[in-house]
Amino acid sequence: MKRGLFILNKKADSLIMSPVLFIILNLIVFMALLAFVVKSSTGAAVYEEAYSKQIALLLDKAKPGMQIQLDFEKGLEIAEKNDYNGKIVSIDKESNEVIVKLALRGGYGFKYFSDYDVISYFNKNILVIIVDEKKGNKNAG
């Protein structure tokens, strides 16, 4: 076989190409798997559910006159990552439901059984919830 300066050894080339291709494909597959696992674990859905349940339980446990402060840093970070500028936490007093949205689409709603007047707002990364007695209900204890 004649070998020129720029003509590579075909046999040697194919010998090296197989394992290189094998390693590259493996890396691609496992990187994709890792990316999927990371995306799933830090996804909006998990945090929406966790935050809405946490807030609903805090409201259930609360007593009138309380002010609750909840660290919402991770939630705000996810909402920012998802380019979501809408209302993150809504407390629907009609249906007694806490709705948390960290992305434009989807969200999670969870009900609470307390019947209080609730006001919520953000103070930097802290969600402030003010629980007050419902107007016209002086008996609640």
Add this chain to the structure above:
Amino acid sequence: MLDKIFKDKKAGEKLLSAWWFVIIVIVGGGVAVSVIMYYSADIDVKEVEAKILYEKIAGCVIQQGILIEDIFKKDFDIFTKCGLSKKVFENQDFSFKIRVLDDSGKLLREDIIEGDISFEKDCEIKEKIQAEHYLKCVERTENILYYSDGIKKGVLEVLTASNQIGRKIPILE
């Protein structure tokens, strides 16, 4: 080993065989399914809710170890008194039953049952079987004092349950 991989052409060809892709699909699919199952699983707070509901009711009808006198009134409204939302209980996500007994076990007033009227039976079933997506119950008995021609001893039995499943807001909503 490395020497063999890099020099043995046959071995190299074998590495990229269709079987390897089958293995990758199985492993990758397994990991993906496991992750989806793990992260789509509900965070179960039913028992915590039932406990909070019990604490709320008990803390409201017992004050300093003495049962409030209002509970014996015919027009006693537990929702107003304890700051509970009636409409949430009408949806049957939460239920409770309150029994007030004297020390001989005689009922001092009719039971207060709100929420799902069949929840007591469900709680009994739950004690016997293991069910994942089922209501969770909390039952507690408190020794109390109450006023009735002087202070007397009595018992307050409270059974609470939660069967709330959260609501995932559809992507199209």
